[in-house]
Amino acid sequence: MTSVREWIDSGRHAVAERWHNAPRWMRWAVIAAVIVFFYALPNREFYQWLGPIPTTGSNFGQVLFTVSIYVLLAVGLNIVVGFAGLLDLGYFGFFAVGAYTVAVLTSPSSDLKTLWPWLLALPVALVLTMVSGVMLGTPTLRLRGDYLAIVTLGFAEMIRVAATASDFLKGQRGFNQIPHPPGSYSDGKPIFGVLDPRPYYWLVLTLIILVVIGVRNLNRSRVGRAWISIREDEDAAQLMGVPTFKFKLWAFASGAFIGGLAGALFAGKQNFVSSQNLELLNSIIILAAVILGGSGNIVGAIVGGGLVAYLIERFRGIEFFGVELYEYRFMFFGLVLVVMMIFRPQGLIPNRRRAAEFKDRRKEVIVGG
Amino acid sequence: MDFNALFSDFGGYTITGLTVGAIYALVALGYTLVYGVLRLINFAHSEVFIAGAFAAIWGWAALGLDGNSVASGFGSIMLYLLVGALIAAVASAGTATVIERVAYRPLRKRNAPPLAFLITAIGASIAIAEAFGIYTRRRPVGAPTLVKNDVLFTVFGAEVTVVQLLILGSALAMMVALDLFINRSRTGRGIRAVAQDANTAALMGINKDRIILVVFVIGGVMAGVAGMLYDIRIGTLTYSVGFLLGLKAFTAAVLGGIGNLRGALVGGLLLGLVENYASALFGSNWKDLAAFVVLVVLLMFRPTGLLGESLGRARA
Numbered sequence: 001m002t003s004v005r006e007w008i009d010s011g012r013h014a015v016a017e018r019w020h021n022a023p024r025w026m027r028w029a030v031i032a033a034v035i036v037f038f039y040a041l042p043n044r045e046f047y048q049w050l051g052p053i054p055t056t057g058s059n060f061g062q063v064l065f066t067v068s069i070y071v072l073l074a075v076g077l078n079i080v081v082g083f084a085g086l087l088d089l090g091y092f093g094f095f096a097v098g099a100y101t102v103a104v105l106t107s108p109s110s111d112l113k114t115l116w117p118w119l120l121a122l123p124v125a126l127v128l129t130m131v132s133g134v135m136l137g138t139p140t141l142r143l144r145g146d147y148l149a150i151v152t153l154g155f156a157e158m159i160r161v162a163a164t165a166s167d168f169l170k171g172q173r174g175f176n177q178i179p180h181p182p183g184s185y186s187d188g189k190p191i192f193g194v195l196d197p198r199p200y201y202w203l204v205l206t207l208i209i210l211v212v213i214g215v216r217n218l219n220r221s222r223v224g225r226a227w228i229s230i231r232e233d234e235d236a237a238q239l240m241g242v243p244t245f246k247f248k249l250w251a252f253a254s255g256a257f258i259g260g261l262a263g264a265l266f267a268g269k270q271n272f273v274s275s276q277n278l279e280l281l282n283s284i285i286i287l288a289a290v291i292l293g294g295s296g297n298i299v300g301a302i303v304g305g306g307l308v309a310y311l312i313e314r315f316r317g318i319e320f321f322g323v324e325l326y327e328y329r330f331m332f333f334g335l336v337l338v339v340m341m342i343f344r345p346q347g348l349i350p351n352r353r354r355a356a357e358f359k360d361r362r363k364e365v366i367v368g369g
Numbered sequence: 370m371d372f373n374a375l376f377s378d379f380g381g382y383t384i385t386g387l388t389v390g391a392i393y394a395l396v397a398l399g400y401t402l403v404y405g406v407l408r409l410i411n412f413a414h415s416e417v418f419i420a421g422a423f424a425a426i427w428g429w430a431a432l433g434l435d436g437n438s439v440a441s442g443f444g445s446i447m448l449y450l451l452v453g454a455l456i457a458a459v460a461s462a463g464t465a466t467v468i469e470r471v472a473y474r475p476l477r478k479r480n481a482p483p484l485a486f487l488i489t490a491i492g493a494s495i496a497i498a499e500a501f502g503i504y505t506r507r508r509p510v511g512a513p514t515l516v517k518n519d520v521l522f523t524v525f526g527a528e529v530t531v532v533q534l535l536i537l538g539s540a541l542a543m544m545v546a547l548d549l550f551i552n553r554s555r556t557g558r559g560i561r562a563v564a565q566d567a568n569t570a571a572l573m574g575i576n577k578d579r580i581i582l583v584v585f586v587i588g589g590v591m592a593g594v595a596g597m598l599y600d601i602r603i604g605t606l607t608y609s610v611g612f613l614l615g616l617k618a619f620t621a622a623v624l625g626g627i628g629n630l631r632g633a634l635v636g637g638l639l640l641g642l643v644e645n646y647a648s649a650l651f652g653s654n655w656k657d658l659a660a661f662v663v664l665v666v667l668l669m670f671r672p673t674g675l676l677g678e679s680l681g682r683a684r685a
Contacts (some may be wrong), residue, residue: 087484139669146410147668149487154661165654316500331499337492341476341485361477
């Protein structure tokens with residue numbers, strides 16, 4: 001057991017070593033190749049050569065869109081959980097705020113009857129989500145971490161209950177005919193139509209790249225260093241003059257922003273939003289994805305989000321001894337969380353610094369433990 | 370807001386609220402005990418409750434009482450209730466023990482950060498709830514009608530039914546027993562010592578791991594009985610009800626002051642009342658929102674709860 005783990009670890013270290021020692025142009029070439037691969041992926045001419053990777057049960061382009069939304073959410077949650085070390089259990093609530101804002105402002109079934117185009121509603125949705133993040137964070141971020149977890153969970157549940165119960169938010173009937181993003185081909189056909197999910201996927205993929213560049217820069221700035229110091233030891237950070245509350249709020253708001261973006265994109269694609277989209281377990285899936293991939297590492301979060309969302313869709317329609325694996329997905333993710341925390345709390349592709357923090361704590365002596 | 374609905378049957382809402390609150394309080398005790406000793410929100414406690422609730426129903430089914438049967442005769446009803454409570458308590462305590470051993474202990478041994486515990490707890494909670502969901506095919510399971518819901522007597526215009534009296538009575542009895550146990554017994558003193566300062570207690574010769582296990586078992590017994598009472602009150606059980614109930618019980622624990630046993634009782638009853646009054650005022654759709662509003666407002670203004678936290682100082 002240990003030897004297998006050591007073997008895997010040494011393999012990973014070798015890969016990491018090679019990556020860090022590779023010349024700059026080679027790293028860029030690899031990144032470019034990966035990006036090109038993912039842009040090409042939803043085309044049948046390309047994915048038919050990939051064997052068992054495309055999903056059997058459903059349209060592969062649609063699956064890729066779902067996966068990309070999860071990846072975006074994982075990148076956002078990674079800021080909150082991975083960088084700043086704040087456990088947010090209701091991250092999906094921000095997705096809901098984004099999706100519902102777009103729905104209320106654009107859908108003909110909304111009571112407001114504003115009928116805005118999607119692109120106009122998008123910035124409003126993003127601002128509102130950030131505001132909701134700040135509103136939720138202001139009272140709770142002063143508390144200890146575990147309270148924050150429960151309150152965020154309550155927040156997501158509150159949004160779900162409100163969406164189900166209030167007339168304004170239409171409950172399970174939901175909002176329909178939400179407009180798609182703008183744009184048309186030279187022959188006048190809209191780019192973002194009903195039938196082809198690929199343009200949406202490409203749109204989300206492009207946004208993911210932009211968001212990752214932004215988040216990466218943020219993480220390498222003064223803000224990112226403040227987050228790390230808060231995660232490692234909040235009291236020490238405060239003593240060294242880091243305004244911890246302000247930066248925690250920043251992390252919360254940035255995470256919320258990305259969650260809202262994902263929600264708005266989802267609403268624009270799906271053209272229908274109802275309280276049935278707001279399953280609470282979604283928050284848990286995204287959290288599981290970030291932890292699994294390696295919280296604190298952007299690449300880890302992307303891999304985790306992609307892997308988890310893809311596996312869920314891959315399970316769909318597969319029978320194993322007469323039971324559908326899809327039924328077991330949540331149980332599976334619950335167990336993954338437990339097992340990961342025990343054996344590999346730093347995740348599959350860990351952030352070096354974060355892994356060292358876990359290692360450090362292990363060495364600290366506990367009396368009578 | 371519909372004040373007429375509330376005031377036309379104020380007594381009725383109060384009694385119902387207290388009944389619901391008593392169940393919250395029993396579950397809240399589990400959160401409070403574990404928190405008092407380990408400073409850990411045992412998120413999986415809702416599944417400890419659900420395990421007891423299912424075990425009672427399945428136990429009755431094994432005795433030949435399915436969802437449609439109606440028991441009769443005072444002696445046999447009492448026997449069924451006792452057996453149900455016993456099975457539920459054992460199942461819940463067992464679940465709590467397994468969670469402690471499999472999920473928390475390995476982390477404690479490695480001195481994992483608090484977030485790791487919470488994530489494990491969520492994972493365990495979901496895995497267990499889903500296992501029950503898959504086993505019951507995500508359908509509600511019916512409990513037998515053991516106690517007829519007759520009106521027993523009337524106080525201030527409020528009708529008190531047998532079920533309500535049973536729930537309130539047994540919950541209060543359990544809590545008095547627990548309070549005595551924590552404050553009077555030798556093990557109880559150990560629990561308080563570990564809650565005050567785990568390392569010093571360990572140096573004084575208290576077996577910390579044993580105390581932690583005892584705490585999980587006690588919390589499990591309380592949750593198991595709460596599960597059985599829930600079956601009797603509602604009549605059906607779905608695998609997913611634990612989550613919301615657990616969240617509310619946690620709110621109740623925070624409301625009373627987490628880590629404070631009597632606080633759990635006060636918090637539970639109060640939350641039950643608030644929730645029922647809110648559902649009278651705003652409609653039952655909004656009932657579930659009340660608990661969260663209470664939680665958020667509370668954490669803003671008095672995060673230590675009404676009676677303050679600390680199990681160690683429960684009798685100081």
